[in-house]
Amino acid sequence: MEKRKGYLLKGKVLDGTLNKPVEQGAVVVDGEHIAWVGMADAIPAQYNPAEYELIDLPGRTIMPGLVDGHTHISFGESRSEEENALYTPPEFRTAKALYYSKKVLQAGVTSAFDAATTYGVAQAVRDAIDTGMFPGPRFTVSGKQITNHQGLEDSFPSNMEFPLGQSAVLVKTKSDLVEAIRLQVKDEVDAIKVSGSNDNLITPDALGASAFTLEELKIIVDETHRLGKLCSVHARSCDSARDSALAGFDNLFHASYIDDAGIEACLKNNCVITPTLTLLVNLIEANPANAGASTASAFEREVEAASVNLRKAFEAGVPLIAGSESGWSPVPYGQWHAREMEVFVKYLGLSPLQAIHANTLGATRLLSPRYRDQVGKLEAGRYADILVLPGDPTQDITLLQRPSRFDYIFKGGQPIDRTPPAPRRRKWYERTKTFLAGLYVFDEEKGCGHLIPE
Ligand SMILES: [Zn+2]
Structure with a gap:
């Protein structure tokens, strides 16, 4: 035939x-x-x-097909920051990411924005898929997040070197900012991502300030745009959301605490918000007592704040984009890519049609020019x-x-x-090394040891 x-x-x-x-x-x-x-x-x-x-x-x-506005294809369903930053060689991470890419595609995600990678894994995965070697979505990737001592990712003790496997580059001076952007663009990222604030997930009660000054944020935006790339920011705090929008960023991630000045700046500078509330909602649901470094109430507080502030931003005309944050163990690959739409309807007051738009055509604003008008x-x-x-x-x-x-x-x-x-089975080197889940103490009465579980 x-x-x-x-x-x-x-x-x-x-x-x-x-x-x-x-x-x-x-x-x-x-x-x-x-x-x-x-x-x-x-x-x-x-x-x-x-x-x-x-x-x-x-x-x-x-x-x-769905356009997921926030994935981490290189994170391998890590259960902690240590697991993600310290363990597993980059070659094995890449193999895992290719395995998981198939699951993401099979969930109906045909394009995705990858919002920070360990090593250069996301670029390699994007290229392996685009050249037809492996199944997966069409990825647009930001490289490593640009952070400083106050941003997400610089959370290991100061008495150790900043880990190479961390999905960020640590920048110490203003001129380093420009160098970090130029190096990432040389290494073929599609977008620059900045770690504009800390995160309750990693550091309790860390929502206060903006990690970078407004002047620094403007330097980042100018250089990124000069090189023809999109500029995104992790902005959990109110100040980081507002200042990043004022500086001219294209996209704010999270922004649950954004204030009126921040919303106004988004409208003026054509900036969108990608909340990724699925991660928080899943953490609350999965195991509130043991959700991470912070208490579950911090996540609940953020979802509450988002349902007021992001609803206000949306009603004022700031576009919202749906992203799942897939890659951490609370949001495994292939499972939760469509949940953000339900969250938008339930918590932010969007209609189902508006939510679907936010996970399809609306989300193409984050994509590389290769795909932006093509999907x-x-x-x-x-x-x-x-x-x-x-x-x-x-x-x-x-x-x-x-x-x-x-x-x-x-x-x-x-x-x-x-x-x-x-x-797949986990390889021993993927996990945080725990010798024993508790203390093995000596019981003098019985003359033997016994385990006090933790
Ligand atoms: Zn993320």
């Missing part, structure tokens, strides 16, 4: 914009790209079933990165969290292999 040119998909079409789904719609896939989108009864004659495989999808929604929307000329799922996610946003029930996941016009990768 002659090889078909592509596919004719007929069903409910949700295109990634804020337009209502088209009930009797159709999408034509020709090779790698979308050739045509419209009403099912108006398909041009050239796209005939003899040449294009007709797939009738009653009761199904056809929509763009995220069902439109002629863009890559055919497409999901087909039962039901209507604008009626039930949680449908997107069940990728095993999706009928199809297309990337570049091809239905992807849905066979889950075999489970």
